[in-house]
Amino acid sequence: MLIHVFRNVEANFTHAYLKKNNMYAKLMCMNAQKTDWNDIHVAYQVAKLGTLTAAAEALNVHHSTVLRRINALEKKLGSRLFHRHARGYEPTEAGHLLTQAAENTQNSFDRLLGQLEGTDTQLTGTLTITTVNNMAPFLIPILADFQVQYPEIKLQYAADSRILKLEHGEAHISIRPGKKPNDPDYVVQKLASVATTLYGNVDYVMKYGLIQDLNDVTEHRFISTIESFNRTVFMQWMNENVSSNQIYYRSNDFINFPQAAKAGLGAAPIACWQARLEPSLRPLLPPPDDWHFDLWLLTHRDMHRTSKVQAFTQFLKDRFTKEQDRLMGLDKY
Secondary structure, three states, rough: HHHHHHHHHHHHHHHHHHHHHHHHHHHHHHHHHHOOOOHHHHHHHHHHHHHHHHHHHHOOOOOOHHHHOOOOOOHHHHOOOOOOOOEEEOOOOHHHHHHHHHHHHHHHHHHHHHHHHHHHHOEEEEEEEEEHHHHHHHHHHHHHHHHOOOOOEEEEEEEEOOOOOOOHOOOOOEEOOOOOOOOOOEEEEEEEEEEEEEEEHHHHHHHHHHOOOOOOOOOOOOEEEEOOOOOOOOHHHHHHHHOOOEOOOOOOOOOOOOHHHHHHOOOEEEHHHHOOOOEEEEOOOOOOOHEEEEEEEEEEOOOOHHHHHHHHHHHHHHHHHHHHHHHHOOOOO
């Protein structure tokens, strides 16, 4: 961040000097591209305090380091920044331009630090949540309730089969199904468990019946995915136990499984909470224990303690605790 601040110093300095000597300032700007921004900060302290010794004490370095940096900066810029005399260092015209630009930038930097210090404690700004796309019907009502309680927090909901990277700033919070993530930069909390089983519509149940044993499904028709999706237990079961001749409909992911089953295209593995949204769907067997999967709440460790992230994660955990029976298919139809 300091680099960006002192880059602004040089930009302001160059702009001011350009008014004084257009041709020379252009040459100076070309030379200044390789300037060490710490040198500008050193020059600012010398101009502010008046002596190498005072600047060295303020910067906690040896006075010879200050002298070396001043000489190097003047050489790179091709311009003398200070008059040397017995009383200390007095800025030249170029030095005054540099000092003025540096002081303005330092003040801006101090204001920025104050704003940043308050950001983490303010329940404002934007919060980005990412999860798999079929969680939207469950999560969006929760997001609406959260915003009623925290109206100054703007929400972005990124529902995508691609896992967004918290460390790249693509999202603040991630909700992931499956195995517990093990990224050392993430704070990982278990959010809930979710039950899944095979569902078909009423007509399908009347025609093909219920399933008594997952090892005996030869008389049934199924809905599946185009890709194998072996990372999910129920899709792994389907890939290993269901003949491709029994699969009459495939899609690129799980999001339209409920609609496909509702339309009568076959039996599909669907999360119990999701199937309850379609009144015509019926479970073909009780949810197998080994088809349960966990939902994990992820935050990046650098953002985990910020107020808005804490407010949202606590709100989310409370709501998922209340909805656990629904997620496990234990609530009444």
